[in-house]
Amino acid sequence: xxxxxxxxxxxxxxxxxxxxxxxxxxxxxxxxxxxxxxxxxxxxxxxxxxxxxxxxxxxxxxxxxxxxxxxxxxxxxxxxxxxxxxxxxxxxxxxxxxxxxxxxxxxxxxxxxxxxxxxxxxxxxxxxxxxxxxxxxxxxxxxxxxxxxxxxxxxxxxxxxxxxxxxxxxxxxxxxxxxxxxxxxxxxxxxxxxxxxxxxxxxxxxxxxxxxxxxxxxxxxxxxxxxxxxxxxxxxxxxxxxxxxxxxxxxxxxxxxxxxxxxxxxxxxxxxxxxxxxxxxxxxxxxxxxxxxxxxxxxxxxxxxxxxxxxxxxxxxxxxxxxxxxxxxxxxxxxxxxxxxxxxxxxxxxxxxxxxxxxxxxxxxxxxxxxxxxxxxxxxxxxxxxxxxxxxxxxxxxxxxxxxxxxxxxx
Numbered sequence: 001x002x003x004x005x006x007x008x009x010x011x012x013x014x015x016x017x018x019x020x021x022x023x024x025x026x027x028x029x030x031x032x033x034x035x036x037x038x039x040x041x042x043x044x045x046x047x048x049x050x051x052x053x054x055x056x057x058x059x060x061x062x063x064x065x066x067x068x069x070x071x072x073x074x075x076x077x078x079x080x081x082x083x084x085x086x087x088x089x090x091x092x093x094x095x096x097x098x099x100x101x102x103x104x105x106x107x108x109x110x111x112x113x114x115x116x117x118x119x120x121x122x123x124x125x126x127x128x129x130x131x132x133x134x135x136x137x138x139x140x141x142x143x144x145x146x147x148x149x150x151x152x153x154x155x156x157x158x159x160x161x162x163x164x165x166x167x168x169x170x171x172x173x174x175x176x177x178x179x180x181x182x183x184x185x186x187x188x189x190x191x192x193x194x195x196x197x198x199x200x201x202x203x204x205x206x207x208x209x210x211x212x213x214x215x216x217x218x219x220x221x222x223x224x225x226x227x228x229x230x231x232x233x234x235x236x237x238x239x240x241x242x243x244x245x246x247x248x249x250x251x252x253x254x255x256x257x258x259x260x261x262x263x264x265x266x267x268x269x270x271x272x273x274x275x276x277x278x279x280x281x282x283x284x285x286x287x288x289x290x291x292x293x294x295x296x297x298x299x300x301x302x303x304x305x306x307x308x309x310x311x312x313x314x315x316x317x318x319x320x321x322x323x324x325x326x327x328x329x330x331x332x333x334x335x336x337x338x339x340x341x342x343x344x345x346x347x348x349x350x351x352x353x354x355x356x357x358x359x360x361x362x363x364x365x366x367x368x369x370x371x372x373x374x375x376x377x378x379x380x381x382x383x384x385x386x387x388x389x390x391x392x393x394x395x396x397x398x399x400x401x402x403x404x405x406x407x408x409x410x411x
Contacts, residue, residue: 036349161189180292
């Protein structure tokens with residue numbers, strides 16, 4: 001009965017994946033019109049424009065909206081492998097393939113003693129709750145690489161390190177996965193891969209690192225945690241404005257730089273906490289690397305000046321890897337991330353006009369979504385610390401046993 005039930009469960013999971021992904025494809029192909037602004041324009045207009053530049057052998061050096069590390073060029077150029085399809089259609093199909101690859105990895109990671117399909121179920125359920133934005137950005141491709149890296153970390157550390165470095169050269173954030181890696185081989189592999197791939201791009205394509213200069217003048221994006229200050233301030237006379245700036249809709253005006261600096265400070269504090277955790281942690285289980293990665297990505301997402309909807313894909317992917325392990329303590333934070341997914345879809349694209357207008361529905365949605373992510377971050381950090389860092393009473397004294405403990409008292 002158990003094998004039959006397992007096969008039935010797998011069939012149901014795959015069936016739900018097929019139906020929900022078909023719905024996403026129908027939306028991005030515009031067979032079904034999804035409410036809100038057109039989320040596919042990033043692919044059909046922006047990515048396609050970058051593609052036309054990249055195929056000439058150079059990066060978009062004069063385009064401030066290009067804010068990605070050099071390997072991102074591979075994602076933008078990827079539709080070339082399907083020349084019989086239009087650029088946007090080919091991109092959406094490849095996003096579907098990346099989605100399927102992530103699911104296949106999670107199902108493989110669920111095999112064995114102490115493993116679970118909860119992670120695969122989370123992935124199947126959460127991705128469609130984010131709406132068509134998932135297939136209209138290349139983040140699902142990056143997340144598939146990150147999932148592969150985390151699942152390889154236990155048995156194949158060198159492969160994991162190489163994948164983490166490659167992921168970081170796709171979109172920076174997978175570099176956070178290295179924080180939990182203990183084996184030197186993974187770090188060496190990451191360093192070699194990073195230097196080799198980055199060096200290759202630097203030699204072959206001019207402008208590979210021009211993106212580094214395009215970040216410094218960014219404002220505070222309207223969906224970020226810090227943006228709530230200005231959403232409320234607009235109702236009390238604040239005279240700033242909302243503009244499309246550096247590829248995202250941001251607040252610009254008085255005191256924005258203060259909030260942006262505050263976000264950078266919080267990000268620095270999150271990094272300091274993670275380094276402290278790494279120095280003090282002594283109890284490492286097979287699932288610790290995934291839990292630390294999920295926590296790190298949560299902390300950096302919440303404290304960022306920008307929380308774009310596609311960032312949620314990162315959180316879903318890393319949370320799903322955690323749930324592949326039955327003993328993982330990340331169930332509650334993962335549930336909060338899952339709850340934040342439909343709220344994210346409502347704030348973008350469905351009611352994005354309300355967010356931009358800073359009206360009551362827009363502020364309410366942002367408060368709920370960002371509140372869920374803050375709660376998930378705090379719960380994840382607390383669970384990670386308690387599971388891996390020994391309490392003070394558990395730490396043996398460097399001086400050894402006390403005089404009283406060493407003295408034998410005759411009975």
